[in-house]
Amino acid sequence: MTGISDPLALYVHWPFCVSKCPYCDFNSHVRESVDQAAWRAAMLADLRHEAEQLPGRKVASIFFGGGTPSLMPPETVAAVIAEAEARWGFTPDVEITLEANPSSVEAARFADLAAAGVNRASLGLQALDDESLKFLGRAHGVAEGLAALETAQSVFGRVSFDLIYARPDQTLADWEAELRRAIGFGTEHLSLYQLTIEPGTRFATMFEKGELAAYDPDAAADLFEATRTITAEAGLPAYEISNHARPGAESRHNLTYWRYSDYAGIGPGAHGRRSGMATVRRKKPENWMASVERNQHGIEREDALTPNERAVEALVMGLRLGEGVDLSRVAALAGGEAPIDAKVLARLIAHGLAVREGDRLRITEAGMPVLEAILRELVLA
Template sequence: MDGEPAAGFGLYLHWPYCRAKCPYCDFNSHVAAGIDQHRWLAAYRSEIARLAAETGSRTLSTVFIGGGTPSLMAPELVAGLLEAVRAAWPMSNDPEITLEANPTSVESSRFRAYRDAGVNRVSVGLQALDDDALRLLGRQHCASEGRAAFALARQVFPRASFDLIYARQHQTAAAWRAELAAALALEPDHLSLYQLTIEDGTPFAARVAAGRMSGLPDDDRAAEMWDITQELCGAAGLPAYEISNHARPGHACRHNLIYWECGDFAGIGPGAHGRLTLNGSRLATEGHRDPAKWLQEVEARGNGESRRAALAPTEAAEERVLMGLRLADGIAIGRGSGPAGAINFGRADALEALGLLERAGDRLRVTPQGRLLLDRIIIELLAA
């Protein structure tokens, strides 16, 4: 077993299509007509076989079908995919198999078929519980469709999560408090709460640049909304286990924990990233971003990867700091090896004195006060 990290082994599959492109989104997602799902299934199967030839002795504990909008995949495509996955790798006793779903009524009508295909966890993109806000975000569903989709998800799947975006245009702190309270009343076991990020190259970024995006919260209001988020989720029994992710104890997303704990995962699909420890070296892989190009390369060459490179030990150590400090539990810093090699301990002492970092036993973590400054803290810690 090649000395791979202990965090487990997962598989990420990327479905790159959406019904419409949301104006805030910079994920590798595209709108296209006439998608041949049989062709996609054949390509995914081919990639599963290629990666299994390298890693097939490992036990797979998680599968995550993300996008894009995987709930636009025909249930037969998902069933065919998961059948190929089960044939390729031994699975753990209780694998976590997640699919990201958008909450239009058409998509939620497929939930039972996805469950029958083997999916046991869904992550529903509610984004907001307010119709005006959903319109501003360019979403294809209204709030009542979102609520109905999540209620159905809870009935159909053993585990269900949803995403919300806050710190939106014209949103007050009081409005966010009320919306989050309503969201928590849906009794999720897990939820992902993201502050709206204006991503370069998106229509929202163009509107900001043109001065046509009024009512975005300033830093103080965004910080206030962050505090409300921690307060309400904590009181409801879903504290943050990662910067944007909240769960009841035992309900964290195991697949995403593999990312944050720097375990190994195979990445399949356009733009999908992977991390594999093979022959003692940690490899970073990436698929061709353009869906047509990816498909063509898989069909013509039997390989959709655009990049495969060994990470230098310093890069791997930096990645462990960067990813691990997102977790509320932080990282283990054994002496002289692993992430410790990347940390500037002089800076760590200074950040600890400011109350932004703390050491408990051999663990280093960002304090609740430091969380909002995480990006800055990481830059300081990794400074030479």
């Protein structure tokens, strides 16, 4: 279980975007203008509240997510980093990641963001052909995106980028070629996601109208298998179902989530987990801002999680990882036995979909493509 002296992760949500991508179901909003001074002050107030709830901890990672946090003024990023260090202190190898759009305008800020303290960038390239970028609603083209990647690699110590595959009409050969090209850019980390049609998105509306077809599941499974094979051969094996890295270059911040350790979340819609408590910030930017002005924090809900809820969350998150989960730790969270169906587990093991080695349970390569179905059957929520 997480101890009160264990390192902490901090998530900072910047909710604003230039435009809303048709596949995106994240808490992102388009506004004509943003009062940057007011937002900076509110972010710092929200952070101070979390620091008061989590005293005596060191921060091991900060992740600026969104939205589009590369739209944040570098002085705001610097202020948040400085406040976190002042309130908590940092571990010697603190990882500070910022998600960025690969546009020329935002790339021009990369050096200033690095000077502010960001040492890891995660770029939303999303595709390596212009037609696909247009389909995905991205504002950048391939040439602009690759120029931004080159800039990022020159100023940040660590760089990752995202790609979305299983796009309409994308063949296995198309994806294999695109993925090999992506690997050739030499980044230490890749986040590779299958396109999904999320409720409430523009793609969902198009799907309901018959204007967009879902990708064939069998074909998507072939792309998933090829992704894992190609990245492993290139020295970037999957350490999580959609994330691939050179050994030692895994996202330490995201590992905090998947290993079910404490993290503080500030900004609109941010979630957190601290000492068995689930926190949720107000989602709409204006409502969050009003809450901070009124209460000095943006919290909408704080819920004490039951032992079983904590154990279930640890299983659902941890089984996404190649390393799996420690069932003795899950049992300790549950205050008894790990909430898994023993008969289902025996069947999964017999079919080669899961492996248990002592207290360590992990999903095999054969099981990962059907992970969601496995979790529905295996975990006793």
